Amino acid sequence: MGISGNEIKRIRSLAQKKYRDSLGLFTVEGEKMVGEALASSFTVEEVYRRDEIGEEAMSRISMLASPSPVLAVVRKPENLALPQDCAGDFFGDKGFYMGLDTIRDPGNLGTILRIADWFGVDGILATEDTVDIFNPKVVQATMGAIFRVRFRYTVLPDAIRTLLKNGGRAYGTFMDGENIYTSGFGTGKDYPVMVITGNEADGISEEVESLVSARLAIPSYPAGRHGSESLNAAVASAIAVAEFRRRAMLQAACKPGMPFDFQE
Amino acid sequence: MGISGNEIKRIRSLAQKKYRDSLGLFTVEGEKMVGEALASSFTVEEVYRRDEIGEEAMSRISMLASPSPVLAVVRKPENLALPQDCAGDFFGDKGFYMGLDTIRDPGNLGTILRIADWFGVDGILATEDTVDIFNPKVVQATMGAIFRVRFRYTVLPDAIRTLLKNGGRAYGTFMDGENIYTSGFGTGKDYPVMVITGNEADGISEEVESLVSARLAIPSYPAGRHGSESLNAAVASAIAVAEFRRRAMLQAACKPGMPFDFQE
Numbered sequence: 001m002g003i004s005g006n007e008i009k010r011i012r013s014l015a016q017k018k019y020r021d022s023l024g025l026f027t028v029e030g031e032k033m034v035g036e037a038l039a040s041s042f043t044v045e046e047v048y049r050r051d052e053i054g055e056e057a058m059s060r061i062s063m064l065a066s067p068s069p070v071l072a073v074v075r076k077p078e079n080l081a082l083p084q085d086c087a088g089d090f091f092g093d094k095g096f097y098m099g100l101d102t103i104r105d106p107g108n109l110g111t112i113l114r115i116a117d118w119f120g121v122d123g124i125l126a127t128e129d130t131v132d133i134f135n136p137k138v139v140q141a142t143m144g145a146i147f148r149v150r151f152r153y154t155v156l157p158d159a160i161r162t163l164l165k166n167g168g169r170a171y172g173t174f175m176d177g178e179n180i181y182t183s184g185f186g187t188g189k190d191y192p193v194m195v196i197t198g199n200e201a202d203g204i205s206e207e208v209e210s211l212v213s214a215r216l217a218i219p220s221y222p223a224g225r226h227g228s229e230s231l232n233a234a235v236a237s238a239i240a241v242a243e244f245r246r247r248a249m250l251q252a253a254c255k256p257g258m259p260f261d262f263q264e
Numbered sequence: 265m266g267i268s269g270n271e272i273k274r275i276r277s278l279a280q281k282k283y284r285d286s287l288g289l290f291t292v293e294g295e296k297m298v299g300e301a302l303a304s305s306f307t308v309e310e311v312y313r314r315d316e317i318g319e320e321a322m323s324r325i326s327m328l329a330s331p332s333p334v335l336a337v338v339r340k341p342e343n344l345a346l347p348q349d350c351a352g353d354f355f356g357d358k359g360f361y362m363g364l365d366t367i368r369d370p371g372n373l374g375t376i377l378r379i380a381d382w383f384g385v386d387g388i389l390a391t392e393d394t395v396d397i398f399n400p401k402v403v404q405a406t407m408g409a410i411f412r413v414r415f416r417y418t419v420l421p422d423a424i425r426t427l428l429k430n431g432g433r434a435y436g437t438f439m440d441g442e443n444i445y446t447s448g449f450g451t452g453k454d455y456p457v458m459v460i461t462g463n464e465a466d467g468i469s470e471e472v473e474s475l476v477s478a479r480l481a482i483p484s485y486p487a488g489r490h491g492s493e494s495l496n497a498a499v500a501s502a503i504a505v506a507e508f509r510r511r512a513m514l515q516a517a518c519k520p521g522m523p524f525d526f527q528e
Contacts, residue, residue: 107371111496118495120485143493181510221384221509229407231382232375235502238495242503245485246445 003053003061011048011061011073017132024076026134027061030068033144040147043075063136076134082125082152087162090152091192095122096244097163099156099170099196101204102127103233108200109133110141111234117145119241124151125159125194160194160211168192169213172204173236175229177217180240185216186247195244197237216240267317267325275312275325275337281396288340290398291325294332297408304411307339327400340398346389346416351426354416355456359386360508361427363420363434363460365468366391367497372464373397374405375498381409383505388415389423389458424458424475432456433477436468437500439493441481444504449480450511459508461501480504 013019014027025045028037037044050058050069059067082090091097098121103109109131116124130153131138139146160170169190173180186193196212198204209215218231218239231239277283278291289309292301301308314322314333323331346354355361362385367373373395380388394417395402403410424434433454437444450457460476462468473479482495482503495503 111499114496115499118484141496143496181513218506219509219513220382221512223513231502232378232405232407232498234496235375235379235499238499239502239506242482242506245483248485249445249483249487 003048003057008057008060011071014073015063015136017135020076020132020134024078025073026076026139027063027071027073027136028139029062029064029071029136030140031070033140034070034072036144036147037072037074042077042147044072045075046073047071048073064140080133080151080153081128082154082159084155084158084162087125087154087159088166090123090125090159091163091166091168092122094191095193096120097122097192097194098124098237098241099160099194099208100124100126100130101156101172101196101208102199102202103130103197105200105233106131106135106137107141108232108234109135110138110143110146112197112237113138113142113145113149113151115234115238115241116149117142119245121241122150124149125154125156126151127156128153156196157207157211160196160208163192163194164211164213166192168194170194170196170211171214171216171240172196172198172209172212173240174198174204174209174215174217177215179219180216180243181219183214183216185214186244187251193244195237195240197233197240200233267312267321272321272324275335278337279327279400281399284340284396284398288342289337290340290403291327291335291337291400292403293326293328293335293400294404295334297404298334298336300408300411301336301338306341306411308336309339310337311335312337328404344397344415344417345392346418346423348419348422348426351389351418351423352430354387354389354423355427355430355432356386358455359457360384361386361456361458362388362501362505363424363458363472364388364390364394365420365436365460365472366463366466367394367461369464369497370395370399370401371405372496372498373399374402374407374410376461376501377402377406377409377413377415379498379502379505380413381406383509385505386414388413389418389420390415391420392417420460421471421475424460424472427456427458428475428477430456432458434458434460434475435478435480435504436460436462436473436476437504438462438468438473438479438481441479443483444480444507445483447478447480449478450508451515457508459501459504461497461504464497
């Protein structure tokens with residue numbers, strides 16, 4: 001089995017969002033990722049193996065510096081946009097969500113999906129100008145989490161308003177916020193909860209900032225020392241999400257007889 | 265002021281480690297980074313501004329997809345290798361260190377330096393096959409932390425042996441380790457301390473694993489659930505370092521009259 005020049009051209013075009021959108025396809029690479037795609041609810045349209053199409057063709061269709069032995073072309077879900085009047089259905093009563101206020105770096109978005117998967121986050125809502133989740137660099141950085149995490153694009157401020165109306169809380173991380181460790185964050189009485197991560201350069205937008213229940217900060221050490229101006233966006237979100245889950249585990253340990261996952 | 269073809273070629277060559285090593289130079293880009301280089305103890309040899317050399321020349325010397333308005337050529341420190349018999353001097357009595365057991369991804373190394381800077385880590389020791397710290401992708405991802413964090417390459421197992429001989433502790437993060445939140449990690453009685461991060465694909469090497477004082481794990485949520493197989497290496501190191509510092513702050517708060525930074 002070979003591969004035609006036109007097929008190569010079509011697959012290469014999937015590096016660009018406009019062709020992913022018009023063809024409704026995206027690519028995943030590597031044995032692990034292709035295996036996860038095949039095991040997922042996504043439809044795998046084509047699988048190309050280096051052993052079949054040859055090393056040169058593989059390096060032409062691969063988006064990686066070192067082409068992996070296998071690449072799959074996968075069907076994209078039709079539409080990841082969450083209409084405003086569906087936000088209420090997105091949030092469960094006791095869910096823990098992440099909000100992304102315009103993440104631009106593909107590696108960051110992929111890493112955030114991996115974090116959400118590890119910590120059992122119930123869903124991610126991102127502004128519409130967040131980088132495309134099917135960008136090959138995002139897909140590869142998720143290490144498979146893309147096939148497991150609930151993710152939608154939406155008008156984030158409107159979704160936060162819905163969350164607040166449902167009795168939930170929204171927390172953002174800021175440089176000059178309240179110490180996350182001594183704040184009321186993650187005490188478990190404020191579900192549904194969203195932790196919002198801001199843009200790599202500009203942080204959280206003014207509109208979103210005006211909506212948050214509390215402005216949190218991850219303290220530098222020693223407190224008040226500012227060597228780095230900030231933490232990387234994915235790293236800051238990871239520390240906030242880990243802290244939320246740490247507190248949930250502490251609380252569960254304090255409630256004998258309750259199931260470990262005290263959200264149930 | 266213009267720039268010659270030979271100069272362009274020389275600067276472009278600094279994308280490769282062999283030319284950085286032979287010329288003893290590396291590049292930094294962007295107003296913020298160049299400003300930090302100028303303010304640091306590093307020697308800035310040359311500064312190129314788009315306004316002076318023109319957009320086309322700038323895009324030829326830049327290693328970035330979107331060339332920034334300014335690029336500096338900076339002198340590399342002579343030698344970042346830490347000889348085995350100097351490891352004792354590297355570790356202070358009360359210091360908090362990071363060990364990198366072969367970090368290959370430039371973005372991860374840059375992010376780890378930024379984490380170390382934020383959390384006031386006293387130094388980083390990396391295996392000699394960790395990616396070059398002067399790789400342009402590392403430099404840019406540090407967001408300036410490269411000019412502030414103590415960093416050396418060394419034979420990591422030997423350095424850990426020295427740390428242990430000095431009465432210190434070394435902790436590694438593993439998938440199946442002890443829950444970091446319920447472990448004795450970061451109780452402050454075990455300085456000098458090192459937190460070791462393993463390779464992106466293979467984790468911590470067997471030799472280093474045989475030396476660690478405890479094998480720690482960042483619990484997924486709910487505990488035992490394994491959606492993602494792991495966290496990104498930089499993310500895992502960030503959560504471990506943040507947890508160590510959180511405990512140090514808690515302890516400081518329990519000791520009225522002590523300076524905030526209880527290591528002093």
